[in-house]
Amino acid sequence: MxxxxxxxxxxxxxxxxxxxxxxxxxxxxxxxxxxxxxxxxxxxxxxxxxxxxxxxxxxxxxxxxxxxxxxxxxxxxxxxxxxxxxxxxSAQGHEHLLLCTKCGKTVTFRGDDLNQLNLNVSQKTGFVIHDHWLQLFGLCPKCQGNT
Ligand SMILES: [Zn+2]
Ligand SMILES: [Zn+2]
The missing domain is CATH 1.10.10.10 (Winged helix-like DNA-binding domain superfamily/Winged helix DNA-binding domain)
Structure with missing residues (x-):
């Protein structure tokens, strides 16, 4: 809700x-x-x-x-x-975070395609993976203009 x-x-x-x-x-x-x-x-x-x-x-x-x-x-x-x-x-529910390293602007997005990665990692390590936290760094459109 x-x-x-x-x-x-x-x-x-x-x-x-x-x-x-x-x-x-x-x-x-x-x-x-x-x-x-x-x-x-x-x-x-x-x-x-x-x-x-x-x-x-x-x-x-x-x-x-x-x-x-x-x-x-x-x-x-x-x-x-x-x-x-x-x-x-805090994010509402399961969201991933995109963060501008220059100005700190944040955008959240939903959806990911981590199943193959989870499978590989769990086969390699023997872990049962039940959650993840994803944060991507980059430059927002505005900050790309004035570097
Ligand atoms: Zn920025
Ligand atoms: Zn996810």
Whole structure:
């Protein structure tokens, strides 16, 4: 079941509150930012951007809120080729992630053709494979233009 995008912020804040967090301006700003963004964002970026909505935001609050949201499964951590990580909204169901290494833009897609690969790997290793997580890196159309 998909929820409408407009009440996502209140759902996230409700989830935080159920988990024992107070709903503050700071948390509201962080939640709004993550929900609206179509890019994966690093903690410092989130700090800088969310401060435009709530100027008294502290970096510690950003880290704590990110930790909590990840624990609740609302956001996921993505690893970048440079070794840093960024955060974005969790996928709805089984989706694969495409991520621009330059600007962090993310696109999700469904569908894959991993059966042959799974079969080969499971024959080689003796594993029974029942899940996978796929993340593709590249340059988005916009970033291909200005390299
Ligand atoms: Zn890009
Ligand atoms: Zn898949």
């Amino acid at each position: 998909e929820h409408s995008a407009s009440d996502l912020p209140s759902q996230w804040l409700q989830a935080l509150q159920n988990d024992g967090c107070r709903i503050t301006h700071a948390r509201r700003a962080i939640v709004n930012l993550l929900i609206q963004s179509d890019r994966a964002l690093g903690p410092i970026e989130i700090y800088d951007l969310a401060r435009k909505e709530y100027s008294a935001l502290g970096l510690v609050t950003v880290y704590r809120t990110l930790e909590k949201l990840e624990e609740l499964g609302l956001i996921q951590r993505v690893h970048m080729p440079d070794g840093c990580h960024r955060y974005l909204k």
